[in-house]
Amino acid sequence: MTSLEIPQRTLTLTETGPARRGTRPDEVVIAVSPAFGGTFTQTIVGVPHAEVLRQLMAGIEEQGVGVRIVRVWATADLAAISHAAARLSGSGISVGLLSRGTTMIHQKDLARLSNLELFPQSPLLDADVFRAIGSNAAQYAKGESPQPVPTRNDQMARPRWQAKAALLHLKEFECIRDGAGPVELEATIERVAG
Amino acid sequence: MTAVQPRNATGSRQSLRTEVLEERPVNLDGFVEEWPEKGLVAMESDFDPQPSVRVEDGRVVEMDGRERADFDFMDSFIADHALDVATTEASVALPSGQIARMLSDPGVSRSDVLAVTRGLTPAKVLDVVKLMNVVEIMQAMQKMRARRTPANQAHSTSARDNPLQVAVDAAEGALRGFAELETTLGVVRYAPLVAIALQVGGQVGRGGVLTQCALEEATELDLGMRGITAYAETISIYGTESVFVDGDDTPWSKTFLASAYASRGIKMRFTSGTGSEVQMGNAEGRSMLYLEIRCILMAKGAGVQGLQNGSISCIGVPGAVPGGIRAVAAENLVASMMDLECASGNDQSFSHSAMRRTARMLPQLLPGTDFVCSGYSAVPNQDNMFAGSNFDTDDYDDWNTIQRDLQVDGGLRHVREPEILAVRTKAARALQALFAQLDLPAITDAEVEAATYANSSNDYPFRDVLADLTGAQAVMDRGITGLDLVRGLEAAGFHDVAENLLSVLRQRVSGDLLQTSAILTADFVPLSAINDANDYAGPGTGYRLEGERWEQLKQLRHVTSATNPETEVR
């Protein structure tokens, strides 16, 4: 765990056009859900979306792999988001993200409901875990065999977070744009002065 | 560890009392505001339909404000299979207040209530129970419960899927009083060994205990048909068409599965609960209780004898909204007023607060239900592979004390250490011998010794997982059945255990366990709504905790002797 405080950063996601299929074999596509970095700005436990994306991208960059970000508008189903992104990814590897923090690593040849690694307990995901997820996704893209990021479990997450997760899920649903295709995003992460 | 946000983000000064209160476990629980438009509401919603029904030519053509042409498949199934067409128009026409009073009035018999409720539409049922407060719900439950004698059910699982742990904790659980035992797996391939262990341990603890193993549906059915398990429960149903469809299922496919169990004389019940639809984002704008009532009627229409409900694995959702636990009590009541066996939840980790955990189960414990918990953890929660229960082995003495304080029967009793050690050793020995007979991976004497005195899976020597999984596969490949278990136990000299298991298996020929709310007594007499019908009719009637059973429940771990106050009652 870092002992230093995470400085405030802002995340700006700018749409640059319809998402296209990548051709570079050394890229990972990160796909975010409809409300990510817009309606919502942090995960269920308050990790800022700016930090989530920054750490995922850092994990990928550290492995020397490129990254593209897309937003999937038409669904808030994590498997569907992740699988759509995997099919856009030049390496076939994607990371899908819901606003509340639930994350999945996917691969284009897998069945939609399957995955390479799934992190279902969103309350337990912190900056270090997002970095590790990015790193693993990039290693898969390079054809390496990373050890899966250890998943955490907490039986008492249910009484604390189950209802809030449902609420966030409903809100995310409201942001769905039926029939809209995935779009390419440009992420700008800036430190808040002071 | 759950990550905790600082609650006081402003940094302003806080009172010392607030600091104390902030530290209370209850504040680790999550609570949310209602959002009725999306179904995030317990039972009072303007978006639920109004009751109505119209019958033409012996067919329901309108139900709860919807014409048949607009029915979704849940509506069709309920209209065609659950509602009593002959009485539905008259029943729905009765004022809801009158029906609610019939429910809570001891002067109205259970069968008189059933004559009305079997014609009620989902919205009408909701309209009735919305009028009832928690005490009235409990009063109604006391009468409407199908079986006169209340009972309890346990989880026996192992974090390492160690069959030996499952067997000895099943034996101890059965001895303490659970009538049904349920297991499931971390590593699914372990299932055959663990299911065998549960069956053997259960029959050592108390002959006639019924066991089941929660798995994906095909394997669960296979184990049931082989007679390795005695009943099935985890057949999930949902209150909206979209959630059903997401799971590649329909009411008809679930009904077909139910008939497969019935064809072999195997007891089974469905599972449902408030909150599951909104949790998946497909509540279609209905309240949690309204959707659960649809599930209950669907179960009724499918012809199964019972239902496990009480929110179950979604308890965090109703638990977080106002009146949610009242709705959970109401859903149990609705199952009972549809004449179904009700295994009433209290089976998932619910709260950080011990006080809240207790309050949540009183509406089931006090009136009594067919199974107060549909999964009291008979292993420490760290070993509970159903993700933790509302009560576990640490709570045994508390539970027994509450039964004694309030003079209610929650299905358990205090058992003295020597008896417990004896059945644990015997269960371990029986499983050891059976595995040897069946050529399954050996259980060592050191493991038996550890099992006798163990608390959690950490207290057992590691097993050779690879050999176990090969053995588990062999059970399936070799077509081992319940009769092979009987034969092996007999050959190994565990005649009484073999006899117990054979007696349980014999029930599927008689079919007695297909009756509503059936359990087996220690004398292998089926106790069901047929021969042990609930006859509550006010004070002094119905099931009373008295006589020999009450003497049993007066025992606790430490009770000072009145004869010699320097000693404790043994």
Added chain:
Amino acid sequence: MSGGDRLVVGVDIGNSTTEACLAVLAADGDVRWLGTALTRTTGVKGTPASTEGALTAVRRALADGGRRAEELDVVLLNEATPVISGLAMETITETVITESTMIGHDPATPGGVGLGVGVTVSVADLGEHPGDEPAVVVVPRGWDFDDVAAALNAAVARGVPVVAAVLAGDDAVLVSNRLTQQMPVVDEVSAVEKVPLGMRAAVEVAGPGRTIRTLSNTYGIATVFDLDPDQTRQVSPVARALTGNRSAVVVRTPAGDVTDRRIPVGVLELRGAGRTVTVDVDAGAEAIMAALARVQPLEDAHGEPGTHVGGMLAAVRDTMADTLGGADPGDIAIRDVLAVDTFVPAEVRGGLAGEIALENAVGLAAMVRTSRSRMQAVADRVAESLTTATEIGGVEGEMAALGALTTPGVQAPVVVVDLGGGSTDAALLTADGTSTAVHVAGAGELVTKLIDAELALEDREVAELVKRWPLAKVESFFHVRHEDGTVQFFDEPLPAHVFARVVVLTAEGPVPIGTRHGLDHVRRVRREAKRRVFVVNTLRALRQVAPGGELRRLDFVVLLGGSALDFEIPDQIADALAGHGVVCGTGNVLGDQGPRNAVATGLVAAFAGGAG
């Protein structure tokens, strides 16, 4: 059944499996084979507890042959040679880094390229660092990569010659990508706070696919730090330790050093041939085996009390004493020892980044045997249960050889080699029917242990899988590359948990191996472990039974036992024997049992021969 025919079953109670073979013996000595069975041995071989397994095997063989227990005339049991083996593994070297003099963990993704030499400075103190001294910046945990890059860039802008960085986190590429001026960056130094500050240090990073050139060269380090010949001699181990790395850090401290220390692990005392020889276990396998050769035949062995070797030999002796029903452990003699040199990856003491060094280790297998047996007790119980005459038919090795003779194409003289779990056993049966048997320590279990240790799996079950099944790399969901380089495609996608992993291809499908090593390394370790145990032991055993100890005087060698079913061990042994003109292969008892059931079959054959 015609008059004079007898129904006979041979039963072989082995260490792990119990096998049975059912046959009808005609009055004229003709043998008609009816059925066989295989089950798990119950209890320890040869003890009363093993009766249960024997009975199960008999019943199954009867079922297989379509006969009933009442029809049985004779049950034949093997005279089990009680052989018990024990294993121990002792690490005999230890690498120690003193004064944090080097960092050589070789992180997967270092940053920048080149060599930087300067003085170590904490990133927190970089602001006050004088502008004239080259700085090697040390960054503790908790520093964000953006902040590190900003701090380094600011110092460079101030004119401080920042020449390299050493980071705690996995941030080297991230930091490098944000620097205005390139420099070598080494990361994932978990104990970075122990790097001495204010010392001269050198950091070197090579490009992708290359290895460092300066810090892995003794004279390179001497040049960098301006060392005199004495000092140069001292840093030589540092350079050796860094060879093959892509990145490294060397810090010049007053007495910093890397040492390769021998750990005394006890003395082994070998008695035989009228003398006693002692050998230090840390002298290695070769020395131990040489000492053993000088005292052949071994009469007993002792380990120094209080050492692991002493403990291991005592444990073997105690188990045997228990098995024999309360014999005095002092009366039980260790009759063979096999020592194997191995390498065990171990964390370096004094390392800053969890450096792993391959330490030397010795694997030891020891074996006890005694002529006393309790097989009679087992025979009595079998006779009682089946109400059938039960005899102890013959010693294992001889019976195995007789059984092996039912393999098509084999004739006496023949040597059978039983590749078991604890010991490797050989028996010679000459044309005139005399037989000699030997047992040598070390077999399948030692192979598993070597694989487990050398791959640092710390999981015996995974090691067992690696031993038993061929490897492959899952390259996509639809194809794997086998260890021989061939590619296999699949129509159905492979399970998600094996994607991109090195797997063993078991009968139940691919199982991933949790290792950082590539397929080639795992394969090499597996094959070497098998060679060092089974090939070495087969040759040792054959030399002991071969006339005059000469292998070329043997004709037929038949491999039996569980490991004879292995996919490569028989080939490895056949290759090793090829040069000696020996016919060697895996047995096929009765023409259809493979290397199984030889002893049980031999028991029946011997009985038929004796009766005929």
